[in-house]
Amino acid sequence: MRMRKKKNGEERIKACADYLIGDASDASLSKMLPAELEIGCGKGRFICEKAKNNPNVNYIAVEVMTDALITALESASKDNIPNLKFINVNAKELETYFKKGDISVIYLNFSDPWHKARHYKRRLTYKAFLEVYKNILSSDGKICFKTDNRPLFDFSVEQLRENGFRVCDLTYDLHNSPFNEGNIMTEYEIKATQKEIPINSLTAYLK
Ligand SMILES: C[S@@+](CC[C@H](N)C(=O)[O-])C[C@H]1O[C@@H](n2cnc3c(N)ncnc32)[C@H](O)[C@@H]1O
Numbered sequence: 001m002r003m004r005k006k007k008n009g010e011e012r013i014k015a016c017a018d019y020l021i022g023d024a025s026d027a028s029l030s031k032m033l034p035a036e037l038e039i040g041c042g043k044g045r046f047i048c049e050k051a052k053n054n055p056n057v058n059y060i061a062v063e064v065m066t067d068a069l070i071t072a073l074e075s076a077s078k079d080n081i082p083n084l085k086f087i088n089v090n091a092k093e094l095e096t097y098f099k100k101g102d103i104s105v106i107y108l109n110f111s112d113p114w115h116k117a118r119h120y121k122r123r124l125t126y127k128a129f130l131e132v133y134k135n136i137l138s139s140d141g142k143i144c145f146k147t148d149n150r151p152l153f154d155f156s157v158e159q160l161r162e163n164g165f166r167v168c169d170l171t172y173d174l175h176n177s178p179f180n181e182g183n184i185m186t187e188y189e190i191k192a193t194q195k196e197i198p199i200n201s202l203t204a205y206l207k
Pocket of ligand 1: 039040041042043062063064065068089090091092109110111112124186187188189
């Protein structure tokens with residue numbers, strides 16, 4: 001996601017501090033657990049809608065890019081969503097925040113495809129990330145993954161199957177499938193849909 005640097009970033013983050021979990025010792029973290037987790041939330045459309053629609057579930061969204069996170073934080077703050085918080089961190093650090101069983105669902109929405117062969121280890125469905133997810137998910141936990149990028153999708157199916165997950169509810173055209181009921185569109189999903197690109201989607205359970 002290419003973004004221009006936001007003006008007054010630090011002040012804007014401070015103004016939404018109630019929505020930000022600082023580090024792993026932040027007292028507001030334990031109050032949010034167990035939770036559902038979105039990794040790479042971008043500007044936060046999906047997770048804000050999800051949290052508003054399900055006020056009895058706690059949600060945490062992770063985003064490494066501070067400028068995208070500012071937009072997400074401001075949306076949550078404007079809509080006054082009490083069951084949602086954000087962490088500004090790389091997903092590879094998640095085990096410092098969560099222990100086994102803390103997370104029931106992980107949402108990976110339109111994760112960066114990292115086209116170049118030398119960058120494949122940065123994909124959020126690469127086996128090293130799947131190991132992190134296994135260490136924070138509950139035993140009946142699941143990963144919900146959707147993307148418009150078919151090569152990334154195929155790579156992810158392979159990684160999941162080879163690394164301890166059972167892949168279910170797989171579709172290459174989410175919006176014309178039975179799994180679309182209750183689907184919340186992300187910013188990237190809206191753009192892909194406008195271009196008539198089909199959305200691939202799956203749910204993966206721990207074996
Ligand atoms: C292509 S954007 C999709 C944003 C949003 N999920 C959507 O569907 O509109 C991918 C997002 O994942 C974030 N991201 C990529 N790698 C990450 C990582 N290792 N940890 C946390 N966030 C990451 C990027 O900064 C970017 O905002």
